[in-house]
Amino acid sequence: MTFRFEEENYQNVYVLEDYYCTNPFCDCNHATVSLYDEERGRRISFLLNFNKTHSPFPNQPKLGSLETEIVKGFVKNLREEVWTLLRQRYLEAKGYGERNPMSYLVFEPGRYVNYMEMFPKNNLLLDFSCDEQKYFAEDSYEMDPRNNSKDARLAFYKFDPKEDKQPPLFNYTYFLDEKLREEEDKKLGQDELNVLVALNQFIPNLADIVKSRYKQVKQLGKELMETGPKTGIATAK
CATH class of the missing domain: 3.10.320 (Class II Histocompatibility Antigen, M Beta Chain; Chain B, domain 1)
Incomplete structure (x- = not known):
């Protein structure tokens, strides 16, 4: 899907890419979202929480002020039907993980x-x-x-x-x-x-x-x- 963000002095079109944890025992309750600007080759990644808030993506550089405003605008203007779709994809990912535990298990010696x-x-x-x-x-x-x-x-x-x-x-x-x-x-x-x-x-x-x-x-x-x-x-x- 595409997301158009418009502000006073700039206008960009981003492609929304969404990723999900497949571990059925993990109650993360969020999607990992990337807004990708194909024209400029710019990617903005963050955690989209299903309580309609957002969080920084772990272990990544802090977003700049412009990027932060884009994320805030995205979350604020996200339509209810899109929230419903993302929640459904989250549940589908957990169901996939239950059938395919190899999708989330990580080999960690000693753990x-x-x-x-x-x-x-x-x-x-x-x-x-x-x-x-x-x-x-x-x-x-x-x-x-x-x-x-x-x-x-x-x-x-x-x-x-x-x-x-x-x-x-x-x-x-x-x-x-x-x-x-x-x-x-x-x-x-x-x-x-x-x-x-x-x-x-x-x-x-x-x-x-x-x-x-x-x-x-x-x-x-x-x-x-x-x-x-x-x-x-x-x-x-």
Whole structure:
């Protein structure tokens, strides 16, 4: 689409280019917008937030005063049907990412990544109960196939439908080696240990699940190494 910006002493036509984060677990709620002046070869990039504000594009030089006025004018005059279109493209990008996690995953050695972020189609959640209280655990893995750590990082939470984001109750390193797990168990307090025992009782094949996911993640890491880094940005067509 094209956008014409007119002010007292200048008139330019810009081509609007929009890009979107495809990570379905990222609530960024914005589009990355570039206004490209083909005649002058000038590009103005910024974040267009869906609360009808704008933000600077990260790690880029600060916009000049003229460019800032152009962005302000663009946001102010953007028609409601265009906002609706951009929001729809945002949702489509998130849906694409859910079907194609390779579009947003980035290979970062040493970083543990939530399993569901790597495999969003998997619907096996680590939910369980302890003393009539519902809990869930999130498992994260280091995807570098060259790292033979053989562990997962578990974060435990109380289930609270009213609380969208909450800090974990505690974290636990789940070693694939049972003897190492026993040593890790000794570091827990009694309340934490009770929750961990409840998880194992509720999901008796937990060790098999973690081992299987560990192998999946390492294979994914190998594929990412071979294909190179991804930006996690989708271009609207």
